[in-house]
Amino acid sequence: MALNKANLFYQLADSLEGKAKKKRLGLTAIGSEHPSEMLVSAASDATKSLQNAEIVVFGPERALIDFDNIEKVPVNSLEEAHRKMEEMLDKGQLDAAVTMHFNFPIGISTIGRVITPSRGKPMFIATTTGTTATDRVCSMVKNAISGIIAAKASGIKNPTIGILNLDGARQTERILKQLAKKGYDINFAKTLRADGGCIMRGNDLLAGSCDIMVTDTLTGNLLMKIFSAYTTGGNYEALGWGYGPGIGENMKNIVLILSRASGAPVVKGALEYAAEMVCGDLLEVAREEYDKLNKLGFNDILKSELKHDLSDSSVKDKIIKCPPKKVVTQEIAGIDVLQMEDGVKALWQSGIYAESGMGCTGPVILVASEDQDKAIKILKSEGYLI
Structure with missing residues (x-):
């Protein structure tokens, strides 16, 4: 992100004189x-x-009475709190807000x-609530981008990315x-396990092998609850920074x-957080990252690379005869x-006998030793392997 030296100079001067503009943060306490x-x-x-922030709390009047170091906005329901919170955000009266049960549009997730x-x-867990895209793999790719944006806004210049070993991880x-x-x-992270690569295992979750763990939203939501409440019995989340900011290309x-x-x-x-x-100027970081991506034809790359998805597979609906068993x-x-299964059928179509199986690191295709090199070339040419 480009550094505005003039603004930085004035901010430093204001800070030294005690004039620095305070951040205004909202919280719905209902x-x-x-x-x-x-x-x-x-x-x-x-x-x-x-100390350089003012906190505005939207909550029941009875809960606000005993606190003098916050700005109070009495409300009677979460819906009323959201309405007033969004109005203040849109008018620039709040710089950010923390809430619950908030509906993001498709394309924004936390x-x-x-x-x-x-x-x-x-x-960072990318992502934990919301829907980034309706396609699973497209969603996980965009989750990775959102994770990079959050990490950069937090001050990590070159964050490491790991992809949790789930359905859609290899795509x-x-x-x-x-x-x-x-x-x-x-910057792809490396698993701490001996097999290497950026596909992360359960061990990596515990060790924090990457700055950003990419997952689907439902799994991410589950991970947040486990990491936040595993010491308390589950009904009180005591650890971490919460489910985080909603991030996407059109965030406002x-x-x-x-x-x-x-x-x-x-x-x-x-x-x-x-x-x-x-x-860290999250909105500007998001804009700059998506500008970079769009200049590279991000959406076209997504469409092109997803052509081998299950729904578009060239072998999915074909009846392909299995070669003699080996x-x-x-x-x-x-x-x-x-x-x-599509990968297995692609090999069958080329006359190579293959079976699907599950190895200790995830799914595998099994072939005879004399067919291995040819099978790998076919799977790469068909887009099933990197």
């Missing part, structure tokens, strides 16, 4: 499974660590951040590597999400589970 007073108290505590238990390392990897070849800067405001089970430490963490996104001892890994 609709939680915990008392509203708990959320208001967490906001009050956050003002101590966010980037959570957790503390990984093995080494206490923060890790996501292929498309992201195609983007990298076209010139988009992606900075809105971060909490769960109804989010406890005081997570509420405070979410407000700190919000302040970080404002300071003893298959060689594993070919790296094919997405969604494309396994």
Whole structure:
């Protein structure tokens, strides 16, 4: 992101003179499974660590009475809180807001951040709520982009990306590597397991092997709940920074999400995360990243690379005769589970006997040793392997 030296100079001067403009952060303290007073108290505590921020709390009047270091907006329902919160965001009266049960449009989803238990390392989860796209693989690719945007806005210049070993992971990897070849800067992480690569295993989740863990939203939501509440029994989320800001190409405001089970430490963490996104100019980072992608023909690359998706497979609906059976001892890994059967059929169509199976690192295609090299070439030429 280009540095505006003039603005930076004036901001430093204002800061030295005590004139620095304070960030204004909103919090809706109604609709939680915990008392509203708990959320208001967490906001009050956050003002101590966010000395350059003003916190506006939307909540029941009874919950706001005892706190003097926050701006109070009495509301009687979450719907009323959302209405007033959005109005203040649109008018520029809030720089960011933290809420729950907020409906993002398709194309916007949230980037959570957790503390990984093995080494206490923060890790972004991309994504945790919302719908980035209606296609699974397209969604995971865009989740990766949103994760990069959040990480850069938080101050990580070259964040590492890992892709959780799920349905669609290999297709996501292929498309992201195609983007990298076209010139988009992606720093792929390496699993801590001996097999290497950027496809992450459960061990990597615990260790925080990457800055950004790419997943589908439902899995990401589950991971957030596990990482946030595994020490409490599940009904009180005590760790991390919450479900994070909604990010997408057409985002207009900075809105971060909490769960109804989010406890005081997570509420405070979410407000700190919000302040970080404002300071890091999240909206501008998102605009710049999507400008780069669109100049590279991002949407055309997505459409082109997704042509081998299951729904468009050239062998899916064909009746292909299986070649004579052989003893298959060689594993070919790296094919997405969604494309396994099509990959097998592609080999059958070329006269190679193959079977699908499940290895210790994920799905594999099994072939005879004398067919392995030819099979790999066919699978690469057909787009099933990178």
